Amino acid sequence: MSSRQPSPSPRRRSLLRGSLAVPAALAVPAALAVPAALAVPALGVPTPAGAAPALARSGRPRAEWGVQAGDVSAHSGLVWVRSDRPARMIVETSATESFRNARRWRGPLLGPGTDFTGTTRLHGLPAGEQIHYRVRLADPDDPRRTGEPVGGTFRTAPKGRKDGVRFLWSGDIAGQGWGINPDRGGWRIFEEMRRRDPDFFLCSGDNIYADGPIPPSVTLPDGSVWRNVTTEEKSKVAESLTEFRGAFRYNLLDENLRRFNAQVPSLVQWDDHEVRNNWYPGQILDDARYTEKNVDVLAGRSLRAFSEYYPISTLPPGDEDGRVYRVQRHGPLLDVFVLDMRTHRNANSPNRQPEDATGILGARQLAWLKRELSRSRAVWKVIASDMPLGLVVGDGRTNFEAVAQGDPGAPLGRELQIAELLRHIKHRRITGTLWLTADVHYTSAQHYDPSRAAFKDFAPFWEFVSGPLAAGGFQATKLDGTFGPEQAFIKAPDRANTSPAETPQYFGEVDIDADSGELTVRLRQEGGGVLFTKVLEPGRVGQ
Numbered sequence: 080m081s082s083r084q085p086s087p088s089p090r091r092r093s094l095l096r097g098s099l100a101v102p103a104a105l106a107v108p109a110a111l112a113v114p115a116a117l118a119v120p121a122l123g124v125p126t127p128a129g130a131a132p133a134l135a136r137s138g139r140p141r142a143e144w145g146v147q148a149g150d151v152s153a154h155s156g157l158v159w160v161r162s163d164r165p166a167r168m169i170v171e172t173s174a175t176e177s178f179r180n181a182r183r184w185r186g187p188l189l190g191p192g193t194d195f196t197g198t199t200r201l202h203g204l205p206a207g208e209q210i211h212y213r214v215r216l217a218d219p220d221d222p223r224r225t226g227e228p229v230g231g232t233f234r235t236a237p238k239g240r241k242d243g244v245r246f247l248w249s250g251d252i253a254g255q256g257w258g259i260n261p262d263r264g265g266w267r268i269f270e271e272m273r274r275r276d277p278d279f280f281l282c283s284g285d286n287i288y289a290d291g292p293i294p295p296s297v298t299l300p301d302g303s304v305w306r307n308v309t310t311e312e313k314s315k316v317a318e319s320l321t322e323f324r325g326a327f328r329y330n331l332l333d334e335n336l337r338r339f340n341a342q343v344p345s346l347v348q349w350d351d352h353e354v355r356n357n358w359y360p361g362q363i364l365d366d367a368r369y370t371e372k373n374v375d376v377l378a379g380r381s382l383r384a385f386s387e388y389y390p391i392s393t394l395p396p397g398d399e400d401g402r403v404y405r406v407q408r409h410g411p412l413l414d415v416f417v418l419d420m421r422t423h424r425n426a427n428s429p430n431r432q433p434e435d436a437t438g439i440l441g442a443r444q445l446a447w448l449k450r451e452l453s454r455s456r457a458v459w460k461v462i463a464s465d466m467p468l469g470l471v472v473g474d475g476r477t478n479f480e481a482v483a484q485g486d487p488g489a490p491l492g493r494e495l496q497i498a499e500l501l502r503h504i505k506h507r508r509i510t511g512t513l514w515l516t517a518d519v520h521y522t523s524a525q526h527y528d529p530s531r532a533a534f535k536d537f538a539p540f541w542e543f544v545s546g547p548l549a550a551g552g553f554q555a556t557k558l559d560g561t562f563g564p565e566q567a568f569i570k571a572p573d574r575a576n577t578s579p580a581e582t583p584q585y586f587g588e589v590d591i592d593a594d595s596g597e598l599t600v601r602l603r604q605e606g607g608g609v610l611f612t613k614v615l616e617p618g619r620v621g622q
Contacts (some may be wrong), residue, residue: 140216149390250517254550285352430492438496487560521571532563
């Protein structure tokens with residue numbers, strides 16, 4: 080079991096007491112000011128009629144959407160902010176909350192080209208240390224005019240094995256019309272996750288539901304009413320860049336999430352609902368809700384907004400190639416391989432073709448993944464997949480959306496690419512791999528073993544599923560026997576699209592012990608309950 084305690088570490092206790100809590104001013108972003116009749120007093124968040132900053136405002140720049148850190152390694156990390164007007168981003172970092180001997184970073188100019196968002200890359204940081212940071216926004220015409228600083232913190236990855244690792248994962252936010260409910264105090268699960276004191280949070284995709292409008296209210300089966308905070312951009316499917324930006328911005332109306340972002344750095348991937356349900360490159364929509372039918376156009380707009388609203392090292396401006404897949408190294412105990420099963424896939428189909436070079440990853444990403452797994456010297460190698468491997472996820476009556484297609488025989492279609500990867504892992508003797516995912520809106524644990532499989536040239540491994548965080552719950556899907564999965568645990572509702580008021584929301588927790596190297600996975604539900612626990616030993620195959 081992990082040597083780390085569930086309670087906050089001493090270096091973070093002052094944060095949890097509130098010294099770096101989101102300032103009270105953030106409860107009501109002034110940039111969203113609307114008539115009082117539209118306000119939602121229970122959350123302290125208005126229902127905005129529009130959210131784009133004005134290009135000319137009196138006073139000083141304000142960072143009312145909070146701060147985020149992302150892609151944090153041993154010596155670097157990204158810090159994100161959004162301004163209410165044109166401004167210069169300035170970041171200060173320190174080893175203490177007093178900000179004595181602070182280091183200053185001059186960030187980018189924030190303007191309409193990035194929806195007034197920006198990230199600053201921090202480098203040369205000490206490994207395994209708590210980094211306190213604060214962001215100031217300066218008037219670009221008068222650098223002396225700065226707004227109130229907004230603070231956050233994160234812990235850099237350790238250089239050695241003296242410290243263990245704890246991180247959380249989940250996905251699926253603001254889906255199926257279940258938005259921020261003021262009567263429930265918003266997305267309280269983010270506050271619950273913040274109190275778990277993780278080193279980082281892996282968001283496994285569906286960060287937004289660009290194809291899922293948020294209505295003002297929904298009547299539940301028992302006759303009660305679910306109320307949502309609403310915005311103009313979330314009143315329809317996202318098509319324009321403005322609407323995609325508004326969909327990403329919607330989440331930041333929740334003060335639980337803003338508080339979480341200020342304390343817990345993120346490692347974010349995407350899936351289909353950042354664009355549209357079950358999308359694939361080259362798709363032309365037959366959907367009356369859309370005037371733009373070309374999915375490639377929609378995906379390009381979404382990816383731009385995605386890169387503006389999350390601190391991701393491999394997207395512009397950090398990397399002009401603009402790829403979501405990447406590896407994040409977290410000291411000698413852990414490497415996380417973040418996949419993109421959306422951008423490079425082939426078209427959804429019956430998925431039974433005997434040859435498939437493109438698959439769900441694309442040839443280039445598969446080659447990258449095999450190469451990086453072979454290079455990894457970490458004890459544990461987490462493959463962060465935005466879709467499950469052996470769960471059958473359909474797309475209509477005859478097509479399939481994920482890897483499996485329900486045929487328990489030899490690999491076909493996209494399974495061929497996964498078989499090639501699993502074979503590579505076995506023959507290169509790559510130990511310590513496990514798969515984490517979300518997507519299906521329930522939680523489960525599957526063990527894959529060649530003794531039960533049609534395809535046998537691989538080493539046994541585990542796959543863990545969590546989510547949703549703030550979306551509808553769905554029934555369990557069937558298992559495909561090609562890679563021999565056996566379900567050790569599952570919890571799912573018995574009908575489609577149960578509300579978060581009816582069924583719990585889920586997140587997963589991973590603890591790696593510094594002394595033994597043991598990795599413990601806990602599947603958790605909202606309210607603090609541990610549903611399932613599995614302890615894996617390092618260096619072993621087929622546990």
